[in-house]
Amino acid sequence: MYSLDRHYQIILDSIADGVFTVNLDWEITSFNAAAEVITGISRQEAMGRPCFEVYRANVCETGCVLRHTMETKSPIENMPVHIIRADKKSIPISVNTALLKNEAGQIIGGVETFRDLTVVKKLRRALLKQQSFEDIVSKNGEMVKLFSMLPQIAESNSTVLIQGKSGTGKEIFARAIHNSSTQRDGPFVAVNCGALPDNLCESELFGYKAGAFTDAKKDKPGRFSLAQDGSIFLDEIGDISQAVQIRLLRVLEEKVYEPLGSTKQIKTNARVIAATHRDMEKLVQEGRFREDLYFRINVIKMVLPPLCERREDIPLLVDHFIQHFNDMTGRKIVGMTQEAMAALMLYDWPGNVRELENAIEHAFVLCKGELIRLKCLPEQLIPKNGSMLVPTGLTLKEIEKRAIQQALERNRWKKVATARELGIDKNTLRRKIHRLGIMEPLI
Numbered sequence: 001m002y003s004l005d006r007h008y009q010i011i012l013d014s015i016a017d018g019v020f021t022v023n024l025d026w027e028i029t030s031f032n033a034a035a036e037v038i039t040g041i042s043r044q045e046a047m048g049r050p051c052f053e054v055y056r057a058n059v060c061e062t063g064c065v066l067r068h069t070m071e072t073k074s075p076i077e078n079m080p081v082h083i084i085r086a087d088k089k090s091i092p093i094s095v096n097t098a099l100l101k102n103e104a105g106q107i108i109g110g111v112e113t114f115r116d117l118t119v120v121k122k123l124r125r126a127l128l129k130q131q132s133f134e135d136i137v138s139k140n141g142e143m144v145k146l147f148s149m150l151p152q153i154a155e156s157n158s159t160v161l162i163q164g165k166s167g168t169g170k171e172i173f174a175r176a177i178h179n180s181s182t183q184r185d186g187p188f189v190a191v192n193c194g195a196l197p198d199n200l201c202e203s204e205l206f207g208y209k210a211g212a213f214t215d216a217k218k219d220k221p222g223r224f225s226l227a228q229d230g231s232i233f234l235d236e237i238g239d240i241s242q243a244v245q246i247r248l249l250r251v252l253e254e255k256v257y258e259p260l261g262s263t264k265q266i267k268t269n270a271r272v273i274a275a276t277h278r279d280m281e282k283l284v285q286e287g288r289f290r291e292d293l294y295f296r297i298n299v300i301k302m303v304l305p306p307l308c309e310r311r312e313d314i315p316l317l318v319d320h321f322i323q324h325f326n327d328m329t330g331r332k333i334v335g336m337t338q339e340a341m342a343a344l345m346l347y348d349w350p351g352n353v354r355e356l357e358n359a360i361e362h363a364f365v366l367c368k369g370e371l372i373r374l375k376c377l378p379e380q381l382i383p384k385n386g387s388m389l390v391p392t393g394l395t396l397k398e399i400e401k402r403a404i405q406q407a408l409e410r411n412r413w414k415k416v417a418t419a420r421e422l423g424i425d426k427n428t429l430r431r432k433i434h435r436l437g438i439m440e441p442l443i
Contacts, residue, residue, distance in 0.1 A: 012030060012032035012033075013032050013033040013034075015032060015034060015113075016034055016115075017034055017113045017114060017115045018032065018034045018035035018037075018038045018039070018093075018113065018114045018115070018116075019031075019032045019034065019035060019111065019112070019113050019114075020032070020035050020046070020051065020054075020055070020111070020112055021100055021109055021110065021111045021112075022051050022066060022109050022110050022112075023108065023109045024107075024108065024109060026050050026051050026052070026066075027048055027049065027050060027051075028046050028047055028048065028049055028050075028051055028054060029047070029109065030047075031043045031046040031047060031054075035114075038083075038085075038091070038093070038114065038116050039054065039055065039083065039085055039086060040085040040086030040087055041054055041086050051066065051112075052064070055083060055112075056083055056084040057081045057082065057083045057093075057095075063369055063370075063371075065079060065081070065095055065097050065112070066097050066110045066112055068097075069097040069098065069099060069110055070099065070107070070110050073099065075096065075097055075098045075099070076095065076096060076097045077096050078094045078095075078096065079094065079095045079096075079371075080092060080093075080094055080095075080117070080334045080335045080371075081093060081094075081095055081334060081370065082332065082334060082370070083114075090332075091116060091117075091118050092116075092117040092118060092334065093114045093115060093116055093117055094114065094115050094117055095112060095113070095114045096112070096113045096114070097110060097111070097112050097113075098110070098111050099111075136169060136172055136173065136176060137313070137316050137317060137320045138310065138313045138316065139312060139313060139316060140305065140309075140310035140312060140313050142303075142305050142310070143304075143305065143310060143313070146173075146302055146304075149302075150173075150176060150177065150180065151180060153177060153300055153302075154176075154177045154178075154179075154180035154181045155180075155181065155182065156300075157181075157182070157183075157271055158299045158300050159252065159271070159272045159273070159274070159296065159297050159298075159299045159300070160174075160177060160272075160273045160274070160299070160300045160301075160302065161237075161274050161275070161276075161280070161297050161298045161299075161300070161301045161302070162174060162273065162274070162275040162276075162301075162302045162304065163275070163276060163277075163280070163301065163302070163303045163304070164275075164277065164303060164304030164305070164306070165277050165304075165306045165352055166277050166351070166352065166354075167307075167351045167352030167353055167354035167355055168304040168305070168306060168307070168352045168353060169304060169352075169353050169354075170235065170275040170304060171190060171233060171235060171275070173302065173304065174188075174190075174231070174233045174273045174275060175188060175233075177231070177273060178230070178231040178233075178271070178273070181231065181271065183229060183230050183231060183269075183271060185229075186227075186228070186229035186230025186231070187226060187227055187228075187229070187230035187231075188227075188230055188231050188233065189223050189226050189227040189230065189231070189232045189233065189270075190233040190235060191204065191205065191223050191232065191233065191234055191235065192235045192236060193234055193235060193236045193237055193239055193240045193244075194235070194236030194239040195236075198241040198243070198244070201240060201241065201244050202243065202244050202247060202260065203220070203222065203260050204222060204223060205222050205223050205224060205244070205247070205248070206222040206224060206247065206257045206258065206259050206260065207219070207220050207221045207222030207224075207225055207259040207260070208220055208222075208259050208260035208261050208262075209259055209260065209261035209262045210261075211261060213260070213261070216260075216261065219259075221259075222257075222259060224251065224257055224266075224268050224270055225266070225268075227268075227270035228268060228269065228270055229269060229270075230270060230271070231270060231271040231272075231273055232270045232271070232272055232273070233273045233274075233275070234248075234272065234273070234274045234275070235274075235275045235276075236275070236276055236277070236278075237274040237275065237276050237297065238276040238277075238278035238280055238283055238289060239276075239278075242290070245289065245290045245293050246290070248293060249290065249292060249293045249296060251268065251272075252272060252293070252296040252297070253296065255267060255268055255269070256268065272297065274297045280294055280298070281294075306349070306352055307349040307352045307353055307355075307356065308348050308349050308428075311345060314341075314344050314345060314356070315341065317353060317356055317357075318335075318336065318341070318344065318356070318360060319335070321356070321357050321360040321361075322334075322335065322336075322360060322372075325360060325361060325364045329364060331364065332370065333364065333367060333370055333371070333372060334370050334371065335371060335372070336363075336371060336372035336373070337371055337372070337373050337374065338399060339373070339374045340363075340372050340373055340374045340376070340377060341399070342399040342400060342403055343374055343377060343381050343382060343383060344356070344359070344377075344381065345397075345399065345400045346383065346400055346403060346404070346422060346424065347380075347381050347423075347424070348424050348425065348428045358378075359377060359378050359381060360372075362376075362377070362378050363376040363377055380423065381423075382423070383403075383407075383421065383422050383423055397436070400432070400436065401436040401437075401438060403422075404418075404422070404429070404432055404433065404436065404438060405438055407421050407422055408433075408438070408440075413440050415429055415430065415433075
């Protein structure tokens with residue numbers, strides 16, 4: 001007949017997740033078979049030792065999750081951390097904690113369960129390959145549709161027009177097209193047409209000969225010359241003058257151009273990829289952009305949605321940027337708290353993906369631990385009330401809905417006051433209320 005302790009141990013050993021318990025002196029009092037496999041430490045070695053000597057998680061010294069639960073009486077769910085196995089290998093796990101009480105309801109210790117995420121990480125990387133192209137990641141339907149088109153677009157030599165708001169990643173898409181094209185071994189030359197004065201734009205694009213104007217002491221090749229056998233990216237093409245539009249139209253039609261001060265035609269095989277944040281059809285209707293040139297650059301059009309229309313990508317992009325900055329800085333930040341993620345989901349992102357990347361870089365500078373917390377984010381992302389009640393175990397959509405609903409209730413459903421508290425525009429708030437299905441009570 002089994003003893004009660006032996007019976008409990010059989011139950012613990014049948015659980016796939018690692019489980020251990022500690023007493024009030026932080027000494028390990030039970031250690032199941034899965035914990036042995038995940039940590040590489042036997043039950044005999046673990047029993048009676050301080051948990052931080054056995055478990056060796058990256059939060060043990062700076063923010064012990066069990067200590068947090070014991071002090072606050074609040075359990076922790078699915079917190080991502082890393083532990084060092086007995087073989088010195090660092091592996092990702094997710095942690096859950098709870099209080100351990102006796103029959104009288106007195107706290108006698110804590111229990112921690114943990115799951116090896118190594119396989120999950122591998123599956124996530126495999127899934128990410130399906131949701132990415134070059135350095136672009138997304139699971140948004142419109143973006144995934146673009147991913148499926150990119151290989152065929154890249155293989156062709158057709159002119160491409162990429163439209164999207166500032167910060168949506170137009171240049172990244174242009175580079176991805178170039179890197180997958182038949183001219184990938186040639187140069188990729190980017191020109192920000194909007195940053196060039198009208199009197200310089202033409203010479204920058206097509207170059208000039210010595211003596212073409214007062215300060216032209218010697219020949220200078222233009223960007224089309226530098227892009228020979230490669231691709232030229234004309235960013236903010238909607239800002240170029242009528243004179244440059246005429247010159248550019250000839251290049252696209254005849255594949256030749258003349259540097260300023262020259263009478264000799266030069267052939268070009270540079271592939272043209274153009275981009276703009278402007279409404280090109282409106283510019284054509286207003287007579288500010290030549291219709292014939294618009295048709296020439298609009299052979300293949302790609303429209304990139306703003307980040308506020310693809311919020312499901314925010315967690316994916318956050319993981320991508322955290323990995324990127326970990327590689328750059330040598331840090332080992334594993335993720336962010338639900339409170340911080342909720343703030344990102346609430347924000348309207350006028351600067352789009354570029355602004356999100358900058359926010360994660362800002363958080364890396366201020367983050368002292370392994371998790372990015374709300375206080376690490378840029379000030380404009382933090383709700384004006386200074387705190388958000390975010391329960392664990394909710395989806396990101398539920399977190400966003402809960403945070404907005406609580407703010408509306410605090411402000412007696414006055415939308416202007418609620419928008420001011422959340423730090424968002426009142427029209428943005430109205431769109432969120434409609435999208436999330438938030439209903440004002442009748443009474």
